[in-house]
Amino acid sequence: MHDLILSNFAMHIALNDMETRHIKLNLEYKTIKKNEVLLNSGEVCRNIYFVNKGCLRVFNTDADGLQHNILFCPENWWCVDIASFSAQNPAFYTIEALEDCEVFYFTHTVLEKLYEEIPKLERFFRILTQNGFNLYQRRLTSNLSKTAEERYEMFRSLYPALEQRITQKHIASYIGITPVFLSMIRARK
Amino acid sequence: MHDLILSNFAMHIALNDMETRHIKLNLEYKTIKKNEVLLNSGEVCRNIYFVNKGCLRVFNTDADGLQHNILFCPENWWCVDIASFSAQNPAFYTIEALEDCEVFYFTHTVLEKLYEEIPKLERFFRILTQNGFNLYQRRLTSNLSKTAEERYEMFRSLYPALEQRITQKHIASYIGITPVFLSMIRARK
């Protein structure tokens, strides 16, 4: 049951048996249905989620009521509103299930305690944050320099399996165009 | 001389006299001339810079040879290609001085050593990375949802003093439009 998340930790840190057991004990688990909301914009983000099965999306709703997806989290991804989680203040983003999901999560309180008990975990999440920082920096750069068609191709190579699982309207929102225009891009191939 | 950088540390961590002295001893200092390059895309980013005076820009040059600014670093900002610095592999970005500058910096080797000696520093840079992560996430969101004119207003409110110091062409590149179009936006006010 914990295979995926343990292999995820192992990507950046080495945990011994005792640490592994301790982490498992502190890890919560839950299943959520498609369209269920894990975090609402305006609420405090109390948990950091690991997607074991299914797919989440992170989006913001702008002043005109339009939704903008900034991230998809399929299996093996971590998902959180980092600003809200780390400062425990109201979230800017909403997190919602695109499919039925199974997630593990740490509450903020538990994670702070675990940082003391297993300092390696702090390192793990620092690396995760760094990678995310870099990912967004790169995406910002490509949004500044590339056309919608090129961004669509980038999405397809970043998430090759995901295109079949989520609707075009969500992909369009992620790359920053209207669903109508995405349909036109796809038509001219 | 160290006033600004010490107050910057104090924003997130409390250092005692001994730690402060130790950090000062490990901190390098240098002055650079306008247009001088601190890091070239393709080189390994060996240093993490703190801007004490002047202003740096971070940009990437795309396949067509066009430059795209992703960040300005005036006084009191940290500046680094985080992916290159943390993994010590070739940088994606170039860092260049927009004005004559004074910078402090840690080399990668020294910082790794300092993390062991003063663990609070690891915390400091984790928070810095988190803030940066959040900043880029927000900018990505606003680039997806706002027009050029709105993004220009956002730039002005984020960097109020900077507009007078840097050229329009660099601002245009930062908000992702051509200098010509920025000039038109400014004209219709």
Added chain:
DNA sequence: CGTCTATTTGAATGTACTCAAAAGCGGTGG
């Protein structure tokens, strides 16, 4: 003072959006 670069202005073009209508698709209930 002259040269080089940045900015402005104008016209033509292209990229992406809005609005509207039709077609496709998935889930639900009879």
Added chain:
DNA sequence: CCACCGCTTTTGAGTACATTCAAATAGACG
């Protein structure tokens, strides 16, 4: 299992936002 409803995708026409190219003007720097 089919019919219906709601949502997504497609298609088309007209429009707005932003770009390119070109030329003129202004500014910065040696």
